[in-house]
Amino acid sequence: MSADPLALARPDIVALKPYAHAAWDPRLERLHANESPWRVPGDASAAGLNRYPEPQPQALVEALAALYGVQPAQLLVGRGSDEGIDLLTRAFCTAGRDAVIVCPPTFGMYAVAARIQGAAVSSVPLRRDAGYALDLPAIRAALVPQVKLVYLCTPNNPTGNEIAEADVLAVLEACAGRALVVVDEAYGEFCGHAGHARRLAGFPHLVVLRTLSKAHGLAGARVGSLLAQPAIVALLRKIIPPYAMAQPTVEAALQALQPPAQAVARERIVATIAERARLAAALAPLPAVERVWPSAANFLLVEFRDAGAALRAIMDAGLIVRDFRGTAGLGEALRLTIGTPEQNDRLLRSLA
Numbered sequence: 523m524s525a526d527p528l529a530l531a532r533p534d535i536v537a538l539k540p541y542a543h544a545a546w547d548p549r550l551e552r553l554h555a556n557e558s559p560w561r562v563p564g565d566a567s568a569a570g571l572n573r574y575p576e577p578q579p580q581a582l583v584e585a586l587a588a589l590y591g592v593q594p595a596q597l598l599v600g601r602g603s604d605e606g607i608d609l610l611t612r613a614f615c616t617a618g619r620d621a622v623i624v625c626p627p628t629f630g631m632y633a634v635a636a637r638i639q640g641a642a643v644s645s646v647p648l649r650r651d652a653g654y655a656l657d658l659p660a661i662r663a664a665l666v667p668q669v670k671l672v673y674l675c676t677p678n679n680p681t682g683n684e685i686a687e688a689d690v691l692a693v694l695e696a697c698a699g700r701a702l703v704v705v706d707e708a709y710g711e712f713c714g715h716a717g718h719a720r721r722l723a724g725f726p727h728l729v730v731l732r733t734l735s736k737a738h739g740l741a742g743a744r745v746g747s748l749l750a751q752p753a754i755v756a757l758l759r760k761i762i763p764p765y766a767m768a769q770p771t772v773e774a775a776l777q778a779l780q781p782p783a784q785a786v787a788r789e790r791i792v793a794t795i796a797e798r799a800r801l802a803a804a805l806a807p808l809p810a811v812e813r814v815w816p817s818a819a820n821f822l823l824v825e826f827r828d829a830g831a832a833l834r835a836i837m838d839a840g841l842i843v844r845d846f847r848g849t850a851g852l853g854e855a856l857r858l859t860i861g862t863p864e865q866n867d868r869l870l871r872s873l874a
């Protein structure tokens with residue numbers, strides 16, 4: 523098959539004539555988009571909430587591209603990584619025919635987006651006995667022609683481990699000309715790995731997902747970046763809703779990407795990593811705890827002797843954690859997000 527990843531896309535999307543949104547030219551006064559000419563009282567935004575936002579806000583795209591070390595044409599900004607997952611699924615999977623590969627236990631939206639689109643979900647479980655490493659022979663065996671997207675999450679949610687660099691490369695090699703490899707690095711800032719965006723030039727079928735929701739503290743603003751070769755970005759721009767990025771979000775993200783805010787984000791990443799180590803070391807010897815899995819993210823996957831009892835104790839302390847009991851491949855597991863030192867102390871007291 524061709525090395526052109528657009529050969530993998532839905533031909534009807536490749537041929538689609540996108541919606542023509544109102545032209546963007548800030549030098550001219552806008553009488554072309556049927557907006558109100560007046561701001562609402564209390565609107566303190568820079569651009570005015572009475573105006574439609576810039577479709578792919580150039581300043582934000584440039585700031586994110588600098589943050590992730592890619593060219594602006596290699597980046598699509600959307601409403602969280604979730605939007606990138608949704609767009610990839612819709613652009614590459616024909617309903618009733620195509621499929622995606624997921625490696626559970628992993629982030630649930632890959633499979634949900636596929637099912638919404640009517641694409642099949644082929645599951646190749648991670649190897650619990652090998653610290654939740656990829657099962658490479660099984661991925662190769664599952665790589666039938668219908669598979670258009672292969673999702674790798676590193677560090678993986680909810681297990682917390684990184685996927686070995688050699689394994690990511692092996693999947694990239696196996697998928698060349700056959701499927702896109704989507705490497706989700708939502709927790710990349712917490713792991714010390716340089717990330718896979720630097721490999722975009724070598725692998726035209728690589729897509730990397732990054733987000734401001736975790737280490738950058740902007741989950742409520744919804745800002746995710748999809749990094750890929752320009753042809754893939756241009757294809758997805760055709761199907762993203764015309765004014766996806768709300769103006770308050772754009773302004774909040776630009777603010778968060780300024781050097782002073784970035785310095786604070788870096789300090790908090792260091793603090794989170796330190797708290798992760800402290801929490802893991804304090805949890806491991808507790809009688810209630812069966813196992814603390816090593817984590818390269820901002821959470822810990824912890825197996826308890828009785829996860830129900832642990833959950834009740836944690837909730838009695840006024841905290842909520844994620845219940846993963848009943849998830850295939852996980853035992854009596856809860857996922858604990860690293861909080862402030864005070865919250866982490868309270869969590870530990872509740873389990874002691």
Ligand SMILES: Cc1ncc(COP(=O)(O)O)c(C=O)c1O
Pocket residue numbers: 601602603604605629675678679706708709732733734735741744745746
């Ligand atoms: C692995 C992973 N990918 C993507 C997301 C979605 O992130 P966003 O807030 O950018 O949509 C999450 C959120 O929990 C996640 O854990």
